[in-house]
Amino acid sequence: VPDQVDRLVAAWRRERPDLDVEPLEVLSRLSRLARHLELARRAAFVELGLALWQFDVLTALRRAGPPYKLTPGDLLADTLVSSGTMTHRVDQMEAIGWVSRQADPADGRVVRVRLTASGRTVVDAAMDNLVARERRLLGTLTAAERADLARLLRRVLEPFDEELDAEPR
Amino acid sequence: VPDQVDRLVAAWRRERPDLDVEPLEVLSRLSRLARHLELARRAAFVELGLALWQFDVLTALRRAGPPYKLTPGDLLADTLVSSGTMTHRVDQMEAIGWVSRQADPADGRVVRVRLTASGRTVVDAAMDNLVARERRLLGTLTAAERADLARLLRRVLEPFDEELDAEPR
DNA sequence: CAAGATTGATTCTTCAATCTTC
DNA sequence: GAAGATTGAAGAATCAATCTTG
Numbered sequence: 071v072p073d074q075v076d077r078l079v080a081a082w083r084r085e086r087p088d089l090d091v092e093p094l095e096v097l098s099r100l101s102r103l104a105r106h107l108e109l110a111r112r113a114a115f116v117e118l119g120l121a122l123w124q125f126d127v128l129t130a131l132r133r134a135g136p137p138y139k140l141t142p143g144d145l146l147a148d149t150l151v152s153s154g155t156m157t158h159r160v161d162q163m164e165a166i167g168w169v170s171r172q173a174d175p176a177d178g179r180v181v182r183v184r185l186t187a188s189g190r191t192v193v194d195a196a197m198d199n200l201v202a203r204e205r206r207l208l209g210t211l212t213a214a215e216r217a218d219l220a221r222l223l224r225r226v227l228e229p230f231d232e233e234l235d236a237e238p239r
Numbered sequence: 240v241p242d243q244v245d246r247l248v249a250a251w252r253r254e255r256p257d258l259d260v261e262p263l264e265v266l267s268r269l270s271r272l273a274r275h276l277e278l279a280r281r282a283a284f285v286e287l288g289l290a291l292w293q294f295d296v297l298t299a300l301r302r303a304g305p306p307y308k309l310t311p312g313d314l315l316a317d318t319l320v321s322s323g324t325m326t327h328r329v330d331q332m333e334a335i336g337w338v339s340r341q342a343d344p345a346d347g348r349v350v351r352v353r354l355t356a357s358g359r360t361v362v363d364a365a366m367d368n369l370v371a372r373e374r375r376l377l378g379t380l381t382a383a384e385r386a387d388l389a390r391l392l393r394r395v396l397e398p399f400d401e402e403l404d405a406e407p408r
Numbered sequence: 409c410a411a412g413a414t415t416g417a418t419t420c421t422t423c424a425a426t427c428t429t430c
Numbered sequence: 431g432a433a434g435a436t437t438g439a440a441g442a443a444t445c446a447a448t449c450t451t452g
Contacts, residue, residue, distance in 0.1 A: 073393055074400050081302040089366065093373040096385055097276065099392040104273030105319045106399040107266065123420075133250040142435060150274045155421055157436050162420095179429045179434045197258065204262040210394050216265055219391040223268040224242055225379050226388075230275040231243050292442075311413060324443050326414050331442090348412045348451045415448070426437070 075099045096226075107207075114203060118196055123149075125200075127159055128168060128193035131185040138185035139172070145183065168192060244268045265395075276376075283372060287365055292320075294369075296328055297337060297362035300354040307354035308341070314352065337361060 072080075075098050082091040112122045130148040131138050140148075142156045149156070160183055163169045168189030174180035185193070208216055241249075244267050251260040281291045299317040300307050309317075311325045318325070329352055332338045337358030343349035354362070377385055 073396060075393070075396070078302065081304070085302055085304050086363070086366065089370055090374075091370055092385070093370060093377050095389040096377060096392065097373050099389060099396055100269065101273055101276065102319070103392060103396050103399070104270055106396070107270065109319070110399075121420090133247065133254055135250070135254050143433090150271070150278070152422055153435065154423070154437080158420075161436095177430075177434090181435065194255070197255065201258055201260055201262060204266050205259075207398070208262050208265060208395065210397070211391065215391060215394075216261070218387065219395075220264040220268060222380065222384060222388045222391070223265065223272060224244070225384075226377065227242060227244070227268055227272050227275070228379070229376070230272070230279075290442090312411090321444055322413065323415080323445070327442070330414095346412090346452075350413065409452105411450100411452080413449085413451105415446100417445090417447105419444080420442085422441080423439090424437100425439105426435100428433100428435085430431100430433075 075102065110203070110207075111200065114199060115196060118192065118199070120192060120196055123151075123159060124163060124168070125193070125196055127156075127163060128185065128189055129197065131169065131183065132190060132193045132197070138190065139182045141174075141180050141182060143180075163189070244271065279372070279376075280369065283368060284365060287361070287368070289361060289365055292328060293332060293337070294362070294365055296325075296332060297354065297358055298366065300338065300352065301359060301362045301366070307359070308351045310343075310349050311352060312349075332358070 075095065078098060079091055079094055082089065082094065108122065111125075115122060115125060126149045127145060130145050131140055134140050134144075142153065142160060145156050145160075146153060151159075160169060160171065164171060168186055170184050170186055172182040172184055174182055211219065244264065247267060248260055248263055251258065251263065277291065280294075284291060284294055295318045296314060299314050300309055303309050303313075311322065311329060314325050314329075315322060320328075329338060329340065333340060337355055339353050339355055341351040341353055343351055380388065
């Protein structure tokens, strides 16, 4: 049964027979799937009064463990956004009360972003919700297939992770 | 060798041992990879004076084949954005001269968005560029592995494609 | 009333410039 | 001067409301 990407690839082969579009079989599915996931996650979080970008910041802090503090710079690497974006995000979430800012006693340039108790409550609920839904989503695959998929994705992801240390944002 | 997602998953297991975060092995890699791809594509198109969202619209029209006409509604399904977004996009690109709007003679509610000659020139160049780079990106995988990856992604994507007919945007 | 497209308000992201501290 | 964070302006995505035609 052909899917949307099969149709897309067939269309390219018809319109640009000079181009070998084989890479799209993987990368176009990947982009579309990521976009669908984003839309689905956003819809699920609306009920919790939570925006997707807020969830991304909260989970980074939650994962860090007690005392739930990271610098804006740490958060950049986790969320892959620019530094200006992160400042704005922290502003908003500080106003809501999910995070707070603290000066770093050792280095005056650095700020600590700390997850508050209410922020932790929200992110734990959202994470329960998310993992449950995403498990359903992967239910069409066997455990072995999921492991295969994870392994292949890791291989493609490798070059990107390596260059992360070098790039400013 | 552990990657960023291995670290992320390990952190969750430490902080939320009550949660089974196995789905993240796949879905977190997928999201991160999609984000990296987006950033890389954006950087590549900057040299061509092309924004990512413009590329998405142009390719949908180019793939459609002569006479390179689609309705805004058609473009929604291809690009997974809202109807308001698409109107704004077509506005911008019409101002640049890459597309034009035409009324549908048969149905007054419908608009045809047509790719112009200059739009076609731009999209063909960008597509050459994109496919070449993405082929390099997948070079770490063998042909068999790429086929495996495409197959597995297709399986996960299936439920989303099916519900596409039902949803408004 | 439904379908298709548009509009305007709001929100988020980005970029480049700036400020502070090392 | 470099690192880390912030600022403000500009651009794009979204939502809900609206307009037009079937």
